[in-house]
Amino acid sequence: MKLSLAATVLISAVWAFPAAIPPPVVSLTVSSVEIAASSALPEPKADTDAKSDQNNENTKAAAEETAQAQASGPGDSKKLPDELTLATFDEFTASHVTFLEFYSPYCSHCKQLAPKWKKTFETLQKEQPDLPIHMRQVNCVESGDLCEREGISYYPNLRLYVPSKDAAKGKFVESYPRAMDRTPESFMRYMVRSVAEYNSGAIDLPSASVEGTAALGLNMSAGEIDEPYFVALFAASSAEWAKDSFSDSCIDCLEHKQTWSKVSNLVLGDARTVHFNCFSQAGICTKLGYPELTRPDATHSPRYAMFLPRAAGLVRLDYRGEPTSAEMSRFATKVSTSGRFEHVSRSDLASAGFLSKSVDNTKNGDRVVVVFAYEAEAVSAEDKAVLPYVLESVARSPFDVTLYVSSEDFSDALKAQAKGLLEYVAQDESFKVPEFDAKLHYATMSSALPTLYIFKENSLVPAVYQNYALEDMRDEKKIAKFIEKYSHPLCGPLTPELVRAYFNRKGRKNALRDDRVVVTFVNSADQKEMSALLQKVSLLAHEYSLLRKQYYYSQILTRRSEKKVHVDKMKQEKAKTADIVGAMRERVPHLFEDDDVVFAYVDLAEYPQFAMEAGWDVDGRNYVPGDAVVVSKTNKYYWDQNLQGAPLKMVPSSVRPVLEYLIDPKLVSEKPTGFSAKLSNSPYPSFLRYFDFVHQHGFFGYLVFFSIVFAVYKVVTRRRLHRGIISMVKSD
Template sequence: MKWLGTLATVTCGLFALAQGAVVPIKDPNSVAAVDLTAVNPHLTSANFTAATTQGTWFVKFYVGYCPHCKRLGPIWQKVADDLKALKASHNYHMGQVDCVTEGAFCNQQNIEGYPTLFVYRDGKPVEPEYLQPYKNIPITAYVKAMAEKYKSAVVVAPPVPADVPGTTSVEAPPATSAAASAPAPATTTADKTPAKPVGPYNKQGMSVPLTAANFGTLTKEGPWFIKFYAPWCIHCQHLAPTWESLAKSLVGEINVGEVDCVADGALCNDRGIAGYPTLRFYLEGSYTTFDGERSVESMHKFALESFGTQHKEVETRHELDKNTAGLETWYLYLFNAQAAPRYLETAQRAARATFMQSNFFTSQDASLLNGAFALPRTGAARATVPGLWVFKDGFLRPYSGALDNFDQVKTWMAAERYPLVPALTTQNADGFFDDADLVVLTVLDTDSRRVRAGQLEAWKREIRQAADDILVLRTGESALNPTSAVVRTGSSGVSDPAAAGSYHLSETRRKFLAGGQNIVDVPAGPEGDVVRALRAQRVRFVWLDVDVWDKYLHRVFGATRDGLPKVILSRPQDEVYFDHHADGRPLQLTSAQDLVDIVKAAVAEQLPARYSAGFLVGLVRSIFRSISRTTAYLFTHPMTFLFLLAVVGAVGYYYMKGGLPGQAYKPQKLD
């Protein structure tokens, strides 16, 4: 029975893989030039040619799960560190390509196994593949030989002043100009710039080790930028010195910490950490994930923007319109001299906790809204002072809770954070895929050279109508025909339907509300089953720009640019998606009603499912899901379980006693 144990071990391993497999969303635009001063940088399809045309490059192509790659990793890094002087003396560099994230590019380079090592010049391999032992001495000897063979002049870039934005080096060189090497004149007190006072956070300029014992206590107060990592993770090892430099750069501004997920696995599991490294910014009990370029500059900017404490006070309608132009959602706090300061403090805290501080405005002039919106003189929607408002989907909605209750204000801001159908960005992707049971993605072409005038807005209108129909079915409320909101006015002072986004009552809403039906009433038959299923799920709609997300869509869903606008429905918790009808036709956006029908079909399990984690993981999950369902059925039907157990026991007993009638054991000698 050894094979049974082996099978169980392999199956459990695959199940663990299935449980842990994730497809992180990365910023599709986070491409930066390679820093030629870096030791062993990561190369991508976007920067490979530009890098390898500058000098000679010894490149390692690898995948993280390959045992040989894992053994080579520290050896490769040590050789790169030991021979880093060759960059300056011979213009010879060492780099690496992760073929998990750059699979298509590795295929273009004809990489057939891992690890694969090649020497490149002018963007092309110039030597046969390195086939010597993956050990320190032979690799070192090979590197030195190739460096001598292809020795070339080093192009020295002009120095960059330390305070110029846009630099990406991890640590500034000790001198920023040739003059820095000259003897420095004696300085006086008047020559020195006073030191910048250190703020209340990160006073030591270091990354604080966080554990299960101190995580909750320390992160309760102030902003924290935290790295969740595993010591064996190659990407984590490369990030380590950059993270230390980041902590120094944020001294006095943002707390920086790190969690070792090997030593504190339970802490990381409790927080849903599924890949390494994971970088999160925590504030007021909430977090947002950083998915951009892991340079000091990018992470520093992200941290400061995430914590931004300054709200914008507006005084005129022109100023309000200017500041809110292009914002899908924004908040306005109206107050006067008599308003309690704690109201503003609470609203500011809530805006930071929901990472909407850049969309948060204040004003002491209630007449601002009277000019921009058709505010009634009485009722809940009148411009009360102090008061908190949100604008989205063409409507202004008031907050009706206590202004000094932080939890209530935060919950309200979080619920109102996104419009009915936002554009997917790297900033909001976490919220959508972490907080939804079903995400309806519509892929659109936004290029005016390929799309006729007005078509893009027409598509968005159909998506919004479908999203509103589903919202009505789920909650009995409409975002596009709300009962407790104020419509924006045009320059003439009358309601502007285009700006307000006023939509007709769809057939779905008419049917649902016909005959005095409300949220308690459910239609009979299959339609009622769909409504009940919808109410049990969190459904969100979002649209994607194909030019921005095409690589991600292809990698995760196998989607191409053909057949736009196309529809993909994702169940992120199960890593399952739907992109075809039951008859094999691809899902496409043709009308709002068709999109509603697609969502209903997905909820009713009438669409064929695919696995974004891959076929093998999907197969294993299907098996274990079937086992789980069977187990659940048996435990909820104990008599059936006992009967089947008795049958299996009887058959087993009979077999052990001599087998079935008419069958005999016939030993046969094989010569």
């Protein structure tokens, strides 16, 4: 593989594979990774004074907790705060950012964790008593009802809860990261990071970023580091950095420095943060690949990049997203976690909601995992060489995607999921559930190893990179397209920032022109209604996946049959042997990637004008929660009616026939009435809809239209003139 230089790829002698033979070190080059802007729903707007009061309350409570702990004395067995129970849990978590341990006194792992948890608590009270976060425990033997309510399925279970606006109890926001060590030091970093992310006083925390040295910079450029580093590079001097006074050559650097300070605390536990002032450290900035930042006569914004240990195979990944703390921290966490190539088991995936046999209707997760599956005894250095490119593709994704590796056999789990899919869609009485087809399953889910699996949270529809030939796992462009196509969540939020992730640009030559996006409108202010709508979306997504595979599998069988008939006929007619062999070698293409549909939702509470701005409401319908539209992947056409011409609602029995009809009109028995595509962003009202045919072709369309009008005008004018001359002759 030969690519342009910008980020050095080192295929390491050390890989995170058990029982794998260490490969030789090979130097390759790849282009610097341009990371698309990671997007999410904007943080909810809250009253500033209310946030300040909450922060003061947290700080005061933390100080009181410290005083109580100190008063109890070092030898007091009650030094840890009282455990939370069903009676106290809701009130406490509704008022404080809380790091919780759910445990059982009979759990051996809990007993091993106990001294570390206690030491962390003591460290917190001694070193950072004003940090507005609380450590608490729940005994699941004594408070079984509480643990059952919170869905605790294993011990110890470490979770973070934060106050939720207008809620009677705290909101569970995340579990303690699997990739982080369970040590007092890691627990402290995690709590500082959590405060930075979820507490309004985070901006007051001192920056965790340190100024990099020349030695560190050289080590980072060579991958000679033991952990990931998130690096900021400023077109400034160290003196300017210290004084918070930047010259005109550094664009918006004061704002960038404030953001970087917050990011440095958000990514604690995921990466170390370092900054370089390139006017004072010109040599090292040039060595790291940013010579343009060393020139005082030019103007530049700060640059950001992740530097990884050489074991990741990819030394540098540039950050190209928006300079916001949320997006930058999300990028760093994703790259740091995925760059470890952590081994994952089938049971790990199942317990996390990725490889289960059923769908949990109470959840709608947005997480996606990419698994590099290999055979431990047969994996080679060449097989592993693709991992840096997979990491690059995962880093590019704007969605919550994480990369893992696994040497386990997934065939039985995939088969169980396929059968679970049939059981899940059986709840829809309007859907005809087929029998499990082993041949269809093999045709869509089989692959040689190594390969890639993509699993989506709370979904029974995995994606498999079908590796049929040696070159398939050497084709990094093909792999990148596979990850881009299937890394969407089962049904995720569609925001203005994510439009480019869901839709392709108009006018671009696009192999996915038959793909579509089903958009459902919801209102997050009514969580019960929103949950019910997303359950319907989930059911529809699973039904459509099954229907599409069945349709294209039947097409493949038909083409194979036609091929056999054609070859037999050639033999009967005694055609040339070369022609017969050529006909037999003709490959019947697999069409399972055609007519793919991605599902998303738009929150009208957050984006009430989204449909209008996207060009999907040319008739002024003013969509409400429960409405749905089907949009072409190019965002050129959309359909907002069912086959009978009525407004399209998110009901599987209504949307499913529309999707079937768009695959092949023969799939639906009824003849559509009043059903047609609409041109996105059409400037014409409904009674002039026929002008859309002209408008969709742009300037050329109007040029042809007016040329035809002019030609017709000339013909009519000549006829009238000719008739006038004849009339004059006759009158004489």
